[in-house]
Amino acid sequence: MKGELCIGVDLGGSNLRFALVDRQGRVLARSAEPTLPAAGLESLMTRLLSGVERLRQQAARMGAGTVALAVGVPGLVCSDGVVRASVNVPVLEGVPLARELAGATGMPVAALNDANACALGEKNYGAGRDYRSLIALTLGTGVGSGLILDGKLWTGVDGAAGxxxxxxxxxxxxxxxxxxxxxxxxxxxxxxxxxGGDDAAAVACRAQQGDAAALALFAEAGRYLGIAAAGVVNLLNLEAVILCGGVARSFDLLVPALRRELEARTFPVSGGRVRVEQGILGDDAGVLGAAVAAFGALL
Ligand SMILES: [Zn+2]
Known part of the structure; x- marks a missing residue:
């Protein structure tokens, strides 16, 4: 036996990603396909289970066992593993996802919010490894976050925190x-x-070339991020704010204004020590964080 592996799944509005992960956070196999939320719940569950089965077989060929599974979902997932709300994948609303997948696979299964999964990924295997208390912001179509306090994910009394x-x-x-x-x-x-009309990547491209209007849009976003982050840092005295998600690829465009607001609006003790960092796991943050939750489900 090569040891125990987990499967992390990142169920996004557009992409469904699967990864076979070991305890050190190494991805040993992966697959991806479109989520197709409009195809309905039955189709989605079938594809989820066949993706999991494929990686299980790959693990078996490596001489390893697959011991647990976790799925990150874009929406509110309560601590009982039931999806309460999902704007991007509405067919999942009300589905006891963890229980259904556990019944079908025979493994312990966890379901969690996708931004919480990214935070767990960066905390355990990425830019957050050296910190015990941090917030990881996922800047994409929307803005989400996952909060790690004293080494543990803080989900709030109902699972709706962050x-x-x-x-x-x-x-x-x-x-x-x-x-x-x-x-x-x-x-x-x-x-x-x-x-303004086009997509954020095109605005980033223009900003990199020095376009003043495009630079101003990123500076404005950074300024507002800094205002909100200052409130959180004053409240929680965190060690780090980690920026993840597609918009965080433009870290250098956002961060000067963000840092300026953060410094201006926090007390010197908390504001002076908090680090602002770019996530290093990219698209893998979600599957790796789900794997962390899966290993946690074994306990
Ligand atoms: Zn709102």
């Missing part, structure tokens, strides 16, 4: 999909940066 994107940064600001107004997500997500 909604960094819905921290209000403008009292009378832009309306938000959550029903609120002036939420950070309306100023710092890919959609907010792209509100």
């Amino acid at each position: 909604e960094f994107g819905h921290i209000p940064v403008e009292p009378e600001g832009r309306p938000c999909g959550c029903g609120g107004r002036g939420c950070l997500e309306q100023y710092a997500s890919a959609g907010a940066i792209a509100r």
Whole structure:
């Protein structure tokens, strides 16, 4: 036996990623396919199970056993493994995902929010390895986060903690999909940066070439991120703020304004020590963090 392996699954609105992971965080095999949320729940569950089975067989060929599984989901996942809400994959709403997958695979299964999975990934195998208390921000279509306090994921009493994107940064600001107004997500997500018309990657490209309007959009996003992060750092005295997700590829464009706000709005003790870092796991943060949760499900 080569030891015990886990399967981490990142169930995104667009892509369904599977990885076979060992305890050191090495990805030994992987696969990916489109999520196709419109194809319905039965199709999604079938493809989830066949993806898991494929990696199990690969593990067996390596002489290893697959002992647990976890799935990161874009939405609110309660501590009982039931998906309560998912804007991007609505067919999962109300589904006891952990229980159903455990019944079908015979393994311990955990289900968790995708931003929480990214935070666990960076904490255990990435930019957060040296810290015990951090927040990992996932900057993509929306803005999510995962909070690690004293080495443990903080999910809140219902599993709904970490909604960094819905921290209000403008009292009378832009309306938000959550029903609120002036939420950070309306100023710092890919959609907010792209509100001029094209996508955030194209804006990043223009900013890298020195385009003033494009640079201003990233500076604005960084400024609002810094305002929200300052509140969290004042509250929790964290060691690090780690930026993950597609928009975080433009780390250098965001960070000067972010750091400026953070320094201006925090107490010297907490603001002076907090590090702002770029995640290093890229697209693997989700599957690796799910694997961490899977190993945790064994306990
Ligand atoms: Zn909101």
